[in-house]
Amino acid sequence: MNVAVAxxxxxxxxxxxxxxFCTSPAAVIGLVVLVMLLIAALGxxxxxxxxxxxxxxxxxxxxxxxxxxxxxxxxTYLLGTDDQGRDMFSAILYGMRIxxxxxxxxxxxxxxxxxxxxxxxxxxxxxIETLIMRVVDLQLSxxxxxxxxxxxxxxxxxxxxVILALVIVEWAYYARTVRSAAMIERRKEYIEAAxxxxxxxxRIMLRHLxxxxxxxxxxxxxxxxxxxxxxxxxxxxxxxxxxxxxxxxGLLIANGYQYMQAGLYWISVFPGVALLIIIVAINLVGDQLxxxxxxxxxx
Amino acid sequence: MFVWLIRRIVQAAVxxxxxxxxxxxxxxxxxxxxxxxxxxxxxxxxRAQLMQQLGLDKSLWQQYWTFLFQAWHGNLGISFVYNxxxxxxxxxxxxxxxxxxxxxxxxSIIIGLPCGLIAGLRPNAWYSRLIMTGSVLGFSLPTFxxxxxxxxxxxxxxxxxxxSGRGExxxxxxxxxxxxxxxxxxxxxxxxxxxALFKIAMVLRLTRAGVREVSQMDYxxxxxxxxxxxxxxxxxxxxxxxxxxxVTVVGLEFGSTIAFAVxxxxxxxYPGMGKLIIDSINQLDRPVIVAYLMVxxxxxxxxxxxxxxxxxxxxxxVRLEANV
Numbered sequence: 001m002n003v004a005v006a007x008x009x010x011x012x013x014x015x016x017x018x019x020x021f022c023t024s025p026a027a028v029i030g031l032v033v034l035v036m037l038l039i040a041a042l043g044x045x046x047x048x049x050x051x052x053x054x055x056x057x058x059x060x061x062x063x064x065x066x067x068x069x070x071x072x073x074x075x076t077y078l079l080g081t082d083d084q085g086r087d088m089f090s091a092i093l094y095g096m097r098i099x100x101x102x103x104x105x106x107x108x109x110x111x112x113x114x115x116x117x118x119x120x121x122x123x124x125x126x127x128i129e130t131l132i133m134r135v136v137d138l139q140l141s142x143x144x145x146x147x148x149x150x151x152x153x154x155x156x157x158x159x160x161x162v163i164l165a166l167v168i169v170e171w172a173y174y175a176r177t178v179r180s181a182a183m184i185e186r187r188k189e190y191i192e193a194a195x196x197x198x199x200x201x202x203r204i205m206l207r208h209l210x211x212x213x214x215x216x217x218x219x220x221x222x223x224x225x226x227x228x229x230x231x232x233x234x235x236x237x238x239x240x241x242x243x244x245x246x247x248x249x250g251l252l253i254a255n256g257y258q259y260m261q262a263g264l265y266w267i268s269v270f271p272g273v274a275l276l277i278i279i280v281a282i283n284l285v286g287d288q289l290x291x292x293x294x295x296x297x298x299x
Numbered sequence: 300m301f302v303w304l305i306r307r308i309v310q311a312a313v314x315x316x317x318x319x320x321x322x323x324x325x326x327x328x329x330x331x332x333x334x335x336x337x338x339x340x341x342x343x344x345x346r347a348q349l350m351q352q353l354g355l356d357k358s359l360w361q362q363y364w365t366f367l368f369q370a371w372h373g374n375l376g377i378s379f380v381y382n383x384x385x386x387x388x389x390x391x392x393x394x395x396x397x398x399x400x401x402x403x404x405x406x407s408i409i410i411g412l413p414c415g416l417i418a419g420l421r422p423n424a425w426y427s428r429l430i431m432t433g434s435v436l437g438f439s440l441p442t443f444x445x446x447x448x449x450x451x452x453x454x455x456x457x458x459x460x461x462x463s464g465r466g467e468x469x470x471x472x473x474x475x476x477x478x479x480x481x482x483x484x485x486x487x488x489x490x491x492x493x494x495a496l497f498k499i500a501m502v503l504r505l506t507r508a509g510v511r512e513v514s515q516m517d518y519x520x521x522x523x524x525x526x527x528x529x530x531x532x533x534x535x536x537x538x539x540x541x542x543x544x545x546v547t548v549v550g551l552e553f554g555s556t557i558a559f560a561v562x563x564x565x566x567x568x569y570p571g572m573g574k575l576i577i578d579s580i581n582q583l584d585r586p587v588i589v590a591y592l593m594v595x596x597x598x599x600x601x602x603x604x605x606x607x608x609x610x611x612x613x614x615x616x617v618r619l620e621a622n623v
Contacts, residue, residue: 138314141603143555145562146595153580153588154325230441237443238565238577253447257566260451261462269451272444283439 020292030284037278041096048090052247067266080266082255088266091252092274098248099275102159103229106166110228111221113167114174119205119213121175122182132175139172144231152240162241166228177220181213215293222286226279233275249275307607311600318596319370323363326585366589375593376586380579385590389572393594394474395465396564396571400556402478402491404549407498412545414499415506416533422511430503437500442559446493446566453489461486463568490567494560498552502545509541554602558595 022028040047067080067088079088121129139147151165185191186209194204233250235241237257242248247255249271256267357365369375375386414434418427454462467482468475477483513519514537522532561573568574572591579587 142599143558146555146558146599149558149561149576149580150322150592153576153592154322226439230439234441234443234562238562239581240577250443253444257447260447261455263455265451265455268447272447275444276440279439279441280436283435 017292021288024284024288024291027284027288030281030288033277034281034285037096037281038100040093041100044090044093044097048087048093050087050090052086052091052094067270079270082267083259088270091247092249092271095247095249095252095271096274096278098159098242098246099229099232099250100278102163102166102232102242102248103225106163106228106232107170107221107225109163110167110170110224111174111217114171115178115210115213115217117171118175118178119182119209122179122186123201123205123209129179133179136172136175139168140176144169144227145234148231148235149240152235157240157243159242159246162232162235165235166231169231170224170228173224174217174220177216178213181216182209185209185212219286219290219293222282222289226282226286229275229282230279249278303611304608307604311604314600315593315596319367319593320363322589322592323366324359326588327359327362370593375590378579378584378587380582380584380587385586386594388575388587389590389594392570392572392575394476395569396557396560396573398476398478399487399490399494399563399569399571400553400560402487403494403556404498404553406491406495407502408545408549410495411499411502412506415503416510416538418503419507419510419514420533422507431507434500434503437496437503440496442493442497442562443566445496446490446563449489449493450566460489462489465570486569490563490569493566494556494563497559498549498556501552502549505545505548506541509544510537513537513540551602551606554599557598 021031045051079092081087082091117132121132147169148165151168152161155161155164191204191208194208199208232241232248233253236248236250237254239254242251244251252271253268253275256264256269256271260268366376373386374384377383378385378388381388414430418430421427450462453460465477465483465486467480468477469480469483470476477487519532519536522536527536557572560571561577563569564571564573565577572594575587576591578584579591
């Protein structure tokens with residue numbers, strides 16, 4: 001019996017987490033696809049056959065070529081070209097960079113802001129909590145698209161404003177989740193012990209409370225990245241998101257939309273498929289993380 | 300209860316008032332609409348005249364008070380682009396959006412409820428798994444992308460349904476409606492389905508969870524033991540019990556459906572409020588933006604207020620808490 005206990009203890013938590021995660025093949029595939037897409041997006045200048053932003057390299061004569069067609073310069077366009085002769089494959093790689101960048105950075109900022117406010121609300125309670133949670137409730141009673149629309153209508157279009165809008169839309173989800181997790185943790189003995197040791201409030205909040213609230217934050221964070229990417233694409237599609245000079249996947253889809261009626265499907269559809277794969281992959285990973293990190297399912 | 304109600308109404312009014320400040324002051328940051336309206340050749344004299352005409356030469360606070368005073372009287376300014384009162388434009392476009400949102404919610408029940416029922420009754424069957432996978436997609440796919448696919452398949456490739464506009468309308472009670480003509484209905488199908496997709500997934504999951512919970516109850520077992528037909532058990536005993544939460548949630552979603560109509564209307568060039576606001580943002584038509592935001596904030600604050608009051612009246616636990 002002692003041997004068995006010792007054997008269980010030698011498995012580190014991170015390794016157990018990893019093996020739990022691997023029980024779902026779909027999630028593993030999602031993770032692999034996601035990592036590959038991240039590498040492809042980060043290395044867009046290396047992997048892309050054409051620099052999408054360099055107008056010199058575009059040949060207008062190659063415009064609107066179907067997938068697999070060979071252009072005047074003898075170059076084969078794997079996914080076709082848009083109206084300006086831009087290689088769609090390269091445009092998608094560069095677009096993914098912007099979509100993922102905006103999605104991840106806004107989710108990270110929202111996570112930081114929401115976590116701090118949620119922790120503060122749970123730890124201090126009283127008026128501070130009432131104030132923060134009032135704002136959270138108010139924010140969550142309006143749909144995301146409306147809040148984002150309002151902010152972008154007021155501030156105008158730019159990447160910074162899109163990120164700002166996404167952060168303002170999303171922080172409340174983190175704050176609510178973190179608060180409810182921290183409320184439970186706060187009553188436990190180790191926090192009481194930390195109080196008895198006369199540790200500073202900041203130290204208790206960040207070193208003792210925060211690490212124990214991490215599992216729900218990780219799950220929400222993963223899902224919110226997908227939501228942020230989808231919302232950014234929607235806003236860009238409506239012409240309220242990123243500027244034309246830095247097209248994300250949403251803007252690429254919008255640009256191709258006018259040609260779809262004429263049967264030139266590839267300009268719009270391939271960026272759409274890329275967007276779809278990103279969102280589905282993140283959701284698969286997030287779903288499995290929720291299963292693995294759910295304390296109710298842990299024995 | 301009465302004091303609580305007064306307090307809640309004041310709270311709602313404060314939210315609307317704060318919104319007027321945010322929207323009004325915020326919109327002045329994005330630049331003067333004069334630049335859009337005036338021709339590039341116009342001299343400074345013409346410019347000043349136009350500024351005076353629009354009341355833009357006064358201080359921001361003066362402009363705000365004028366705006367607040369006029370808004371109170373139902374006047375939210377005159378559209379720079381259409382040259383008609385902004386609130387009239389909104390009123391004119393509103394029936395189209397309301398019609399679209401209402402039909403989308405109706406579709407979400409018509410499609411979501413039976414699918415959720417099937418998935419809840421036979422949770423392990425292959426078709427139930429298929430339905431659940433579909434609902435995950437309905438939740439996570441961006442609406443605009445699905446809308447594009449609908450257009451590509453049903454309008455461009457198959458040519459079954461029109462992809463833009465509202466079609467022929469017929470007047471009833473002084474308002475133009477699409478659902479009264481065949482052409483109008485054809486124009487409604489794709490946008491309504493697109494707008495409904497997210498809500499279908501939601502209703503489906505709610506129904507499934509409800510069915511699985513209710514099926515375990517003793518009164519269902521008793522009904523089975525009594526020898527009632529499964530058809531009667533489902534339609535009377537199960538369905539009746541899960542309808543209440545489903546209908547409540549769908550009602551609550553009306554506001555957000557109107558907001559999300561912005562996306563659907565833009566894809567399908569559907570002449571509703573949502574298309575109007577997107578066009579207005581791109582043309583910097585400030586009075587229309589302000590009017591739209593004010594109208595939609597009012598709609599939301601009203602829905603939230605009504606729901607809160609109803610909860611208070613119906614749920615004794617909430618009532619008790621508020622009185623303490």
